[in-house]
Amino acid sequence: MVLKAVSKPTLEKNGYAVHVECKVAIMRQLRHPHTISLYEVLATRTKIYFVMEFAVRGELFHVVAVEAVYHHQKYFWQLLSSMRHCPSHGVYHRDLKLDNIHFDQDMNLNVSDFGLSALRSRIQHDGMLHNLCGTPAYVAPEILARKGYDGAIMDVWSCDIVLFVLNAGYLPFNDYNVTILYRKIKNLVTRLLDTNPETRIVMNKNYYMLC
Template sequence: MVTVRGGAMAAGAEFVEGWLVAQVLGEGAYGEVRLLVHARSGAAVALKVVRGGEAGAGGAGRAADAAREAALHRALRHRHVLRCLGERTHQGLHYMFLEYAPGGELFDRIEPDVGMREDEARRYWRQLLSGLQYLHGRGVAHRDIKPENLLLDDHDNLKISDFGMATLFRHGSRERLLSRVCGTVPYAAPEVLAAAARPYRAAPADLWAAALVLLAMLAGELPWERAAAEDARYAGWLAAGPAAPGPWRRAGAGARALLARLLRADAARRPGADALLASAWLREGETRAWRSQPAGGEDGAAAGEGAAELSAADMDALICYSQPAQPDDLPPPEPGALPLGRRRTRLWLRGEPAAALAALAAALARPGLAAAGRQRAARGERRAGAAGLGRAGGRGARRLGGAHAAGVPALPRLRASILASLCRAA
């Protein structure tokens, strides 16, 4: 391991065998974050270094906090939560190896006094809520949600990072109230600032901060310095809501209505992450398409993106088969049912419909194939009343079949009809 003096690492030095130290990604009072690059493969990780070994209670406390942060962070697995890949302690320093997010901070995407386009803000905020929904479901409060702690990966997807202030607020069905004043003041909920006098619930406080992140994305500024009565702009918000002077006018009507619900002084009246994700404004512009294979969610990479990086072995490992590969996994056939194939893999390809049909017709016209197709079609016609296409799935898959509504052809007949028409076209 590279020798570290005073917590600083020289760029270009070898951290451990094969891993080179690159530029500084961020730094603070007690440490820094560096980029590590693997010399042979080019793989990159972020290395967070926390100085915690100095003599005295302060150094010991920082070391304990770093160990607690790493233990909590390593247990989290979600597409919108930055991964913690590992940790170690060496010569009084605590190292955390984190997923590298090359897109940088969300903060840098926000133009001061302008913000960003509403559709971009909506997408990032949907991803933020998805991550918070997961964290709160695991009983984890982040307690420092702000644009600087929201990173973007190489597909421009948001990742919640920096769990230095995070804590567990629920274990099983038991929820505890929090009493620590922490976070970044302009994003802190009023109950957090008053926590010394009265403990507060964790989830509504995180969602309050998320609401201010949304306003920052839409308006390019924050509405107040602190959510307390002595702040004149916050007092104006309490009196007039979105009609108060300030950045609210730069947010659309739907977003303002959502912010008015979330930025209520009474935490008990704020909606939860589930309700927010189902809100009309957040679902605006949302498109959904039926697919026979998982597409990785709306936040995944675009189809075909990154395909050049996958080897044949990678592709084989990623393909999801719509029927079991082993004959023993197949349910026993029912009387009169069509047999299931060992593998029926359905893939979506991009192309023009006319060209695709022409290519299919050409393939069906190969010697012997058209005749075999006609024979299969004839067999399908003879089985017009048969029940039996199995749903994609494994052992015990439900079957479609039985009585059919008047005028609706049985699935085997329909499939045979389509096959016959294609064979005739060939």
């Protein structure tokens, strides 16, 4: 287990108190073998303490950075198992990335950090979520369109990005300039979904350059 302490005055000053309450509510709903567990929440006059499961083997990000990743299928199925569990309990992660995936003692994958997650109650009258969130290299194109999105389907896109990295060792879209990064994503998706077969992207040796 690990104990995480947060300052109450800091939360209140920055307007994060409600945000933390929402995160706690979400994590208490999610009891799953491949999701980091929140065991207890304790409070004093000035601090809030979170008693959580400890990810002994660290982040997937660090594993990919230093060595080739084996057992891709095992890790991906564990990830999908966790992500299928979330919407069945009215939760959408919305910030799935290598940094938020950890390993336990037996090198089983666990999803963590539900700080940007949304509950089903946040869905608007059109059946969609609308607030912009996520990490640029992992965010789904529909988020950038600002027309509403399905939280569960958004998480599928992020899962696919993780799968790509597990196999390739690098992100399919990457750039220090976020504007250019989004332009790359939009360009690839637009060309893949071109309704005109004459101008649709073809599978040639230069295909990878689009990313």
